[in-house]
Amino acid sequence: MVRHTATSVVTIERFIIEQERMFPEATGELSGILYDMALAGKMIANKVRSAGLADILGATSDVNVQGEVQQKLDVISNEIIVKAFDHGGRLCAMASEEEPDIIHIPEGFRAGKYVLLFDPLDGSSNIDVNVPVGTIFSVYQKITRGARGEMEDMLQPGRRQVAAGYVIYGSSTMLVYTTGQGAHGFTLDPSIGEFLLSHPNIQIPTRARYLSVNDAYEQDWPEPTRALMRRYRGLDGQRSPLNVRYVGSLVADFHRNLLGGGVFCYPANEKAPKGKLRLLYEANPLAFIAEQAGGLATNGFGRILDVQPTELHERTPLYLGSKAEVETVAEFPLPQYVAPGIPERRGTRTAAPTPTVAS
Numbered sequence: 001m002v003r004h005t006a007t008s009v010v011t012i013e014r015f016i017i018e019q020e021r022m023f024p025e026a027t028g029e030l031s032g033i034l035y036d037m038a039l040a041g042k043m044i045a046n047k048v049r050s051a052g053l054a055d056i057l058g059a060t061s062d063v064n065v066q067g068e069v070q071q072k073l074d075v076i077s078n079e080i081i082v083k084a085f086d087h088g089g090r091l092c093a094m095a096s097e098e099e100p101d102i103i104h105i106p107e108g109f110r111a112g113k114y115v116l117l118f119d120p121l122d123g124s125s126n127i128d129v130n131v132p133v134g135t136i137f138s139v140y141q142k143i144t145r146g147a148r149g150e151m152e153d154m155l156q157p158g159r160r161q162v163a164a165g166y167v168i169y170g171s172s173t174m175l176v177y178t179t180g181q182g183a184h185g186f187t188l189d190p191s192i193g194e195f196l197l198s199h200p201n202i203q204i205p206t207r208a209r210y211l212s213v214n215d216a217y218e219q220d221w222p223e224p225t226r227a228l229m230r231r232y233r234g235l236d237g238q239r240s241p242l243n244v245r246y247v248g249s250l251v252a253d254f255h256r257n258l259l260g261g262g263v264f265c266y267p268a269n270e271k272a273p274k275g276k277l278r279l280l281y282e283a284n285p286l287a288f289i290a291e292q293a294g295g296l297a298t299n300g301f302g303r304i305l306d307v308q309p310t311e312l313h314e315r316t317p318l319y320l321g322s323k324a325e326v327e328t329v330a331e332f333p334l335p336q337y338v339a340p341g342i343p344e345r346r347g348t349r350t351a352a353p354t355p356t357v358a359s
């Protein structure tokens with residue numbers, strides 16, 4: 001692998017090709033998917049950047065499968081991604097936060113061997129107030145026979161992802177992705193319209209600085225969760241306090257913690273027994289990035305990437321970020337509102353996930 005520094009002028013396309021060369025059997029289809037995601041990211045960035053000038057702020061009158069009112073930019077971003085991928089011959093199906101069912105490749109187009117799952121616009125509640133938002137994506141290889149993508153191809157444990165990443169639309173637009181060879185960040189240079197390598201081989205700082213949690217839900221948290229948050233705040237004298245930072249856009253909170261060191265938490269509670277965030281297109285892709293950057297991700301009962309999904313839009317409690325802070329979760333016996341979806345290992349309940357080599 002060619003070694004690059006943050007100052008090398010390397011486009012994402014060139015970087016993807018160099019990574020592909022490490023796999024002589026590669027067909028270029030996965031590289032093509034990453035190109036198309038970079039293109040879709042640029043197109044969405046364009047919309048987000050000028051949102052205040054065009055009539056694309058605000059809500060539609062439609063409610064999505066999550067029961068949330070769709071924002072205009074949710075719908076626009078979803079369309080941009082579907083159009084970027086529905087003809088390329090690389091995918092056999094897609095799934096989106098904004099669509100109830102699998103999105104099949106239209107008849108007449110060659111179906112590829114991969115499936116793509118995505119959150120077209122993450123942090124929708126922040127769109128109208130100019131706070132960073134993002135796009136999150138996850139890619140798997142098809143496992144079923146036949147050309148069409150099936151639900152089984154979507155419901156694979158996160159450890160089987162072949163690629164994952166996100167685009168953050170903040171003070172600059174960045175794309176961070178992994179194919180299992182480290183996590184790498186690219187910054188969009190608007191003057192040339194190119195994503196350039198700016199953060200090669202990201203390593204999440206082991207010494208955490210930030211805690212990202214919405215404590216407006218504190219009254220609904222069970223006692224062990226409150227105790228965990230007291231630990232992070234240094235209130236039980238076991239550690240120095242983490243500084244609280246919460247944007248309310250998962251991508252933005254995760255990105256800060258990935259670069260600055262920290263832990264993001266979205267616990268379950270009686271009212272939300274599985275938390276809020278979606279396993280397939282929010283938790284799994286960021287967990288893959290976190291692990292590739294030396295961090296961890298758990299649902300409080302085990303490694304997020306080992307969860308066997310059962311539904312397309314299933315939710316999960318999420319603790320994600322710096323290794324030591326995520327491992328701390330294991331010290332607090334969180335109540336199990338629902339089965340954690342992780343195959344039981346005889347006699348152990350290990351909240352702290354132990355990353356294993358992808359199978």
Ligand SMILES: O=P(O)(O)OC[C@H]1O[C@](O)(COP(=O)(O)O)[C@@H](O)[C@@H]1O
Nearest residue numbers: 119121122123124125214248249250
């Ligand atoms: O307002 P809450 O309950 O803290 O939830 C905020 C969370 O919801 C989300 O906005 C959900 O994602 P979407 O905007 O893609 O639906 C996350 O980005 C964020 O972390």
Ligand SMILES: [Mg+2]
Nearest residue numbers: 119122123282
């Ligand atoms: Mg989201």
Ligand SMILES: [Mg+2]
Nearest residue numbers: 097119121122
């Ligand atoms: Mg969304």
